[in-house]
Amino acid sequence: MLDDVLAKVYADIAPHIGEGRVANYIPALARIDPSKFGMAIATVDGELHVIGDAHEPFSIQSVSKVFTLTLALGRVGEGLWKRVGREPSGTPFNSIIQLENERGIPRNPFINAGAIVVADVLLSGHQPKETLGEILQFVRQIADDDEIAIDRDVARSEQETGFRNAALANYMHAFSNIENPVEKTLGVYFHQCALSMSCAQLAKAGLFLANGGRLAGRGPSVVSAERARRINALMLTCGHYDASGDFAFRVGLPGKSGVGGGILVSVPGKASVAVWSPGLNENGNSATGTRALESFARHTGWSIFG
Amino acid sequence: MLDDVLAKVYADIAPHIGEGRVANYIPALARIDPSKFGMAIATVDGELHVIGDAHEPFSIQSVSKVFTLTLALGRVGEGLWKRVGREPSGTPFNSIIQLENERGIPRNPFINAGAIVVADVLLSGHQPKETLGEILQFVRQIADDDEIAIDRDVARSEQETGFRNAALANYMHAFSNIENPVEKTLGVYFHQCALSMSCAQLAKAGLFLANGGRLAGRGPSVVSAERARRINALMLTCGHYDASGDFAFRVGLPGKSGVGGGILVSVPGKASVAVWSPGLNENGNSATGTRALESFARHTGWSIFG
Amino acid sequence: MLDDVLAKVYADIAPHIGEGRVANYIPALARIDPSKFGMAIATVDGELHVIGDAHEPFSIQSVSKVFTLTLALGRVGEGLWKRVGREPSGTPFNSIIQLENERGIPRNPFINAGAIVVADVLLSGHQPKETLGEILQFVRQIADDDEIAIDRDVARSEQETGFRNAALANYMHAFSNIENPVEKTLGVYFHQCALSMSCAQLAKAGLFLANGGRLAGRGPSVVSAERARRINALMLTCGHYDASGDFAFRVGLPGKSGVGGGILVSVPGKASVAVWSPGLNENGNSATGTRALESFARHTGWSIFG
Amino acid sequence: MLDDVLAKVYADIAPHIGEGRVANYIPALARIDPSKFGMAIATVDGELHVIGDAHEPFSIQSVSKVFTLTLALGRVGEGLWKRVGREPSGTPFNSIIQLENERGIPRNPFINAGAIVVADVLLSGHQPKETLGEILQFVRQIADDDEIAIDRDVARSEQETGFRNAALANYMHAFSNIENPVEKTLGVYFHQCALSMSCAQLAKAGLFLANGGRLAGRGPSVVSAERARRINALMLTCGHYDASGDFAFRVGLPGKSGVGGGILVSVPGKASVAVWSPGLNENGNSATGTRALESFARHTGWSIFG
Numbered sequence A, B, C, D: 001m002l003d004d005v006l007a008k009v010y011a012d013i014a015p016h017i018g019e020g021r022v023a024n025y026i027p028a029l030a031r032i033d034p035s036k037f038g039m040a041i042a043t044v045d046g047e048l049h050v051i052g053d054a055h056e057p058f059s060i061q062s063v064s065k066v067f068t069l070t071l072a073l074g075r076v077g078e079g080l081w082k083r084v085g086r087e088p089s090g091t092p093f094n095s096i097i098q099l100e101n102e103r104g105i106p107r108n109p110f111i112n113a114g115a116i117v118v119a120d121v122l123l124s125g126h127q128p129k130e131t132l133g134e135i136l137q138f139v140r141q142i143a144d145d146d147e148i149a150i151d152r153d154v155a156r157s158e159q160e161t162g163f164r165n166a167a168l169a170n171y172m173h174a175f176s177n178i179e180n181p182v183e184k185t186l187g188v189y190f191h192q193c194a195l196s197m198s199c200a201q202l203a204k205a206g207l208f209l210a211n212g213g214r215l216a217g218r219g220p221s222v223v224s225a226e227r228a229r230r231i232n233a234l235m236l237t238c239g240h241y242d243a244s245g246d247f248a249f250r251v252g253l254p255g256k257s258g259v260g261g262g263i264l265v266s267v268p269g270k271a272s273v274a275v276w277s278p279g280l281n282e283n284g285n286s287a288t289g290t291r292a293l294e295s296f297a298r299h300t301g302w303s304i305f306g
Helices: A001-018 A061-082 A097-101 A112-123 A128-143 A150-162 A164-174 A182-193 A199-205 A224-237 A241-250 A288-302 B002-014 B060-080 B098-103 B112-123 B126-143 B152-161 B162-173 B183-193 B199-210 B225-238 B241-251 B286-299 C002-014 C059-082 C097-101 C112-123 C128-143 C152-161 C163-174 C183-195 C199-205 C225-240 C242-252 C288-300 D002-016 D063-084 D095-103 D110-122 D128-142 D152-161 D163-174 D182-193 D199-210 D225-238 D241-250 D287-300
Strands: A038-042 A049-054 A195-197 A255-257 A262-267 A273-277 B039-044 B049-053 B195-197 B255-257 B262-267 B270-276 C038-043 C048-052 C195-197 C255-257 C262-267 C271-276 D036-045 D050-054 D195-197 D255-257 D260-269 D271-276
Touching: A001 A038, A001 A049, A001 A288, A038 A199, A038 D163, A049 A128, A049 A199, A061 A112, A061 A128, A061 A182, A061 A224, A061 A255, A061 A262, A061 C183, A112 A128, A112 A164, A112 A262, A128 A199, A150 A182, A150 D255, A164 D163, A195 A199, A199 A262, A199 A273, A224 A241, A224 A255, A224 B241, A241 A255, A241 A288, A241 B225, A241 B255, A255 A288, A255 C002, A262 A288, A273 A288, A288 B162, B002 B039, B002 B049, B002 B286, B002 C097, B039 B199, B049 B199, B060 B112, B060 B126, B060 B183, B060 B199, B060 B225, B060 B255, B060 B262, B060 C128, B060 D110, B098 B162, B098 C097, B112 B126, B112 B162, B112 B183, B126 B183, B126 B195, B126 D241, B152 B183, B162 B183, B162 C163, B183 C225, B195 B199, B199 B225, B199 B262, B199 B270, B225 B241, B225 B255, B225 C152, B241 B286, B255 B286, B262 B286, B262 C225, B270 B286, C002 C038, C002 C288, C038 C199, C048 C199, C059 C112, C059 C128, C059 C183, C059 C255, C059 C262, C097 C163, C112 C128, C112 C163, C112 C183, C112 D128, C112 D287, C128 C195, C128 C199, C152 C183, C195 C199, C199 C262, C199 C271, C225 C255, C225 D225, C225 D241, C242 C288, C242 D225, C262 C288, C271 C288, C288 D163, D002 D036, D002 D050, D036 D199, D063 D128, D063 D182, D063 D199, D063 D225, D063 D255, D063 D260, D095 D163, D110 D163, D110 D182, D128 D182, D128 D195, D128 D199, D128 D255, D163 D182, D195 D199, D199 D225, D199 D260, D199 D271, D225 D241, D225 D255, D241 D255, D241 D287, D255 D287, D260 D287
Parallel strands: none
Antiparallel strands: A038 A049, A038 A273, A255 A262, A262 A273, B039 B049, B039 B270, B255 B262, B262 B270, C038 C048, C038 C271, C255 C262, C262 C271, D036 D050, D036 D271, D255 D260, D260 D271
8 A cells, every 4th residue: 555655645746756956065065966756755664765866875963863863862862852852943954143142052953053062962972983873873773774875975064064064063162052162073973974875775774763763663762752752743843954844833743853855754663764756845855755755645645743 | 530630620720820920902891700710621522520600601812723723724714825824933922023024924823913813714705793693603513512601891992902913904904904994803803702601602613723623523624624623723823823842842732822811722532622811921821721731731641742 | 605605515416316216115205206306404603505395394294202301201211221222233124033032122212113102102091192292382482473273184194004013013013012002193293294294394393403492592491412312322322223323424413314215414503404316326315315414514614523 | 631531530439440251162262360550641642641550561452443444444445345345333343133134244443343354454465473473563553552462372262262253254155255265265354353562552552543644743654634534433333332322422532443352532632542441241341441532532521523
């Protein structure tokens, strides 16, 4: 049945493949073929359904923030919320205005500033290499796939052009909300964003969020059921930057997007869905990817809102 | 079983009754007894479970915005979204800054500016009395209770002190986003906020949101299932002003709060819950009411996030 | 010699007459002939030099704020500064953002919000008619011209379209910084802005600012020398809204502009200058009027900065 | 006569010596004796009048922005204004909000962001050492004093703690408004702020602003008379951050303050005045220094406003 759904979704979005603008702030992203489209569904029963370019790795970018948040909560628990808020920001993903108004505390862990704080939490007491090793190992483990890697070219490009992120990190350091040297924290952040994963890998890696914190079936727990619920809640309210309300309205499922054109969605109790289409809409989220998820929600009737 | 839940919730919150600060910007609200507490659950099977002061009417204030939004969508359909957005605001309920930055388009229908636009939509082509009659009739019908009334004293007090709301309305009029005379639109708005309802009435009135758009059981449809889902989505992302993210994180259910201390919550597929406790927390939401809903979510395990 | 200067200025600006956009938010302003240009210089010795349409009355609009500020300082003295600041705003003339950030205290008496507070100060203890009578009498006296009048058509139009000003007034009332009924305060404000004066009248009326607070020569004092200096300081830092810095840089003299295309400039110790050209630049100040004053400053060598 | 004035000023401010809070963000500033007070007047006739600790060097900090602006205008002329504005900011000296709203163009050359752009202009085509050498040589020349030096301890401390300035520089680099490597531009900026000068040296160095661009008397020109006027205009509208309006209102003279407690004031046609008192008021300007200048303006009757 889910294969049928994927086929229907594909039929719906086919005329729209290639729409939107591919991110072009670094060459490694700018040269991606805009006609790529992949989608994968990992169910709580352990099934995997795919369509299109679902096995081709792409730069997951901000989708990685879900995984680093999970790790950071494991590391410092709810104390994390002293350093980062849980509210939608009402401003673009890279805005610095809110930081000045709220004295260096980012509004949530999914805007850039918040994810940089999360990276800083993971770095404390470690070297960047160790922290990146831990992130990579975690993602490989939850995706059950040791092939997952960080794209060093992308990371290097990000580092060379990431002046707004450097501004955010320095600004928060001035308010003592970055504890490690700015360049080390940014090093972790730029490398985590350069994680390269396919839709299939991403859907599997995100399954614990839909499955009460566990890997597929009755498998081992990644986090508690309560923590999985709470991460879903954050994805719903903050996962699409200043278009989170619109995504909740149109798709009705918790999701986290990345500027590489990927979106990870959680359907509690049922499945984890990953979609990839590089062209972005005006809010910086995958244009055709969002459309595919809207179609998916309609064909399955899946929604957390009824 | 739900009676047991209510008893457990009551035991949890009993030590906290009276906490928070009662709204005091108008005398009619300031003199409310802060030790009031009521809670009601209306299930999709048509059952009603109550505890405490669940049959005592209180001023529902901004909870009314859910009902006027439902009516306005029925009147103008999705065209409403040309005049009001669907994104969390990142600012307090009565902020005017966002309106200047976004040229008179309020961020969502649940902040004051957005609800004033919704009132303006309902007023167009009518006199305020007719519009208020329509609102009242709608609420009585979905709550199946003709006793529900508007508290004229509260409405008059609001009108006399509502200068920030008058500023919002005039400001939007300057951008042609209020179409009727400002004082008429505000008249509708202040009166809708003065609706007086008990927890029991409120839970019944909100049931259609949890029940696929229908009154209890297989009863008549108030709205389509899709519209009910979408209103739930808006409640989740925007229903608690600038604490919506926190409410989603802690309670995990769509809800709309009012400054009178009431909160209406929707549990899709299961029930509608109303709680009332007049003391407010620093975000202007019921302090003990929020605590009760958190306890309720824990005891039932109900959450839209897994 | 000043006649020569006026001739040179006129030659400089002649190719630019008609540039800019005439204010069109009310019909009475929109129908003004954009090719009008007048200029008048009233010297501290009592001479008057004019060129062009210097005897044709126009709507002085915000230039009136200099006169009402003078009156209000006479009424309540330096206590005025509890209700209005003395800093440039960094925002447009009709912005409301600053009011929210600074709890209803306008940044200075020359932005709209500040001038509305000044009108409210003048109104206290009086009826609008009396206050307007007092303003009119004051302007007639300092201009030594009983012909000066308020244009009722302009005032009525302003009142019908002044929703942003109504927003400002209501907003400040919410913070108790408007003490009279909003509509009365706005009535005074809209009528003062509708004062109709020629360049010749305006230059004479403003002379006390250049002449140590006195009417021409050793005439009677309107205000103390210190107060005249301080009003000049406010004109320099705040008299051209968010282009005040640029005007100080280019012209180097204290000035106050109005949306009717008039500008009043003070040359301490020497003269008062009024210019009128209806077309406005992107900051809402007279385009050719500003150019004329720049030329005037160059030809006279007059500047307060050396 | 100016010696008498200085004596009267000293008598006026004596009871207030030590008021305000000494800047404590770096140890080198925090340990300054708060009871220091010095004042110097350099007249256009070449006289020097001093009182108190007028020959003791202190960290001139932001007063240096006047000198680097002068140099940058000499280097690139009016083209500078493509990269930095000329308007008061309406926000604190280190605010980043305005930069986001105005796409990386600082409002004026005297807020930190603007001065960093000015430093970047001076650095282009040079190494930091060369640029600092040029700045130092310029200041020594206009002050006619080769003893003037940069305090390396202060510069190093600034560099170690200057995260907000690093945020500003990175942010502007993202908008291509910083052209050199951020750390080099900041290196120049932090060192220029660490210039150590006495009131006597500072008054002499600033004299060209009061003297039509020339050193004392009919000496050689530093800048044209017009440029001197324009720098004075910028000092008046922007020289005291978000208290510039207040300084213009109370003192009535163009001035530039620094967080080290120094203020440089220009009296066009007459003199240059420098004052030093380390305790700062809530706006970050010297508390007793401002008071001394107010007293000075009163006793001399000197004001650019009449």
